[in-house]
Amino acid sequence: MLNEKMEKEFNEQINKELFSAYLYLDMKSRFAEMNLQGFVNWMDVQVQEEKAHAMGMYNYVLERGGKVELLAIDKPEVEGKTPLEIFEQVLKHEEFVTSRINHLMDVADEVRDRAALSFLDWYLKEQVEEESNVGGVLATLRLIGEDKKALLMLDKDLAARTFVAPVIG
Numbered sequence: 001m002l003n004e005k006m007e008k009e010f011n012e013q014i015n016k017e018l019f020s021a022y023l024y025l026d027m028k029s030r031f032a033e034m035n036l037q038g039f040v041n042w043m044d045v046q047v048q049e050e051k052a053h054a055m056g057m058y059n060y061v062l063e064r065g066g067k068v069e070l071l072a073i074d075k076p077e078v079e080g081k082t083p084l085e086i087f088e089q090v091l092k093h094e095e096f097v098t099s100r101i102n103h104l105m106d107v108a109d110e111v112r113d114r115a116a117l118s119f120l121d122w123y124l125k126e127q128v129e130e131e132s133n134v135g136g137v138l139a140t141l142r143l144i145g146e147d148k149k150a151l152l153m154l155d156k157d158l159a160a161r162t163f164v165a166p167v168i169g
């Protein structure tokens with residue numbers, strides 16, 4: 001059985017992962033407006049990944065005999081206008097998600113739920129990858145500056161990203 005405190009944290013994190021999908025869905029539309037189809041594709045893959053992250057936790061709560069409680073999803077706010085500004089927000093958001101996973105692990109530690117700790121380990125590793133991927137795009141965007149041709153080359157690169165359903169846990 002899932003500890004009540006742990007269950008609450010998982011339900012909040014399901015919400016945060018769905019919010020992430022919502023935020024990236026919003027960003028995807030901004031890139032569509034800019035006609036940067038590679039960025040649109042990158043965001044689309046990101047949306048699918050976030051949904052998979054949410055479902056991984058959703059299924060885990062059920063597997064542990066817990067109760068899934070779906071909370072209201074906040075309205076996303078895309079802060080920037082340029083690809084660089086938008087990706088700065090993506091990195092900030094992923095760092096926030098990492099801090100959330102660390103918090104969940106702290107709670108798992110506190111309630112001595114080793115199974116949850118082991119499950120969350122996957123998410124921790126995933127966050128290292130997320131921050132690294134986003135940091136890579138961000139570094140390239142900083143190099144590009146105002147160079148439109150270079151931006152279109154990056155757009156072409158990002159068009160190649162494909163969604164691979166993760167095996168979570």
Ligand code: MG
Binds near residue numbers: 049050
């Ligand atoms: Mg996520």
